[in-house]
Amino acid sequence: MVTVNQQRVPRKRTYLMCSPEHFAVEYAINPWMDVTAPVDAELAVKQWDRLRETLVSLGHEVHLLTPERGLPDMVFAANGAFVVDGTVYGAQFKHEQRHAEAAAHRAFYEANGWRFIAPSETNEGEGDFAYLPEAHGALVLAGHGFRTEPAAHAEAQEALGRPVVSLRLVDPRFYHLDVALASIDDENIAYYPGAFSAASQRVLTQLFPDAVIADAEDALAFGLNLVSDGLNVVLNSEATRLAGKLKAAGYHPVPVELAELKKGGGSVKCCIAELRH
């Protein structure tokens, strides 16, 4: 049971990020992308740099993936794989425009000695998978409905040896799990119920009675697309009410501005893959 005065303890994390050097909105594969809206590429790099510096200043280790020309969404590094306890379950992107990113991620993991498992099913890495090492033993939460196929949930369970709970996303604005739900420590989550089917909402209520619930406005401001080290929660600065709720629950919200990358349909979490040894 989580109490308001609980002492929250941060755990040092290792992350993977990829600079938005080649970021652009050249195609529209989610409702947030508008190819006619101008993107300030320089500002995108500045905001991304600030995010990277924020993580480093919190004591985390950040590895970098080399961005590739012609892959404008590569900045969304969370989508390239899902890593649990040293095993990497690779991504297989739904949209042709992002297919080549999977190979870049695979090359990174293989070059750095990780145990890499190639997928046979469509899945977009941490975009649709979240890991809670202390929830009900150890749980993977997995989204489907827009990008990742349910068959990939079963494949991930076999690859990673952790129970995978399938959750159905029903609103195209929340096309990845990580826009609608985030782990805020090893055992608890924050989420927006309206992004999920009624049955999946019941599953979440049963598994996480103490979850922090976001409202539609904060969820649509990408507030749930956050990363947390168990104490410090780095989140989009527009999600002010969610920041207040996290504070009331004993976390330390760290707001960052990422307005340019939002034009690609992503925010904080999308830019950050967690490397779990």
Ligand SMILES: CN(C)C(=N)NCCC[C@H](N)C(=O)O
């Ligand atoms: C939670 N989100 C949104 C992510 N993890 N990734 C962002 C991917 C954005 C990219 N344009 C796409 O539509 O694939």
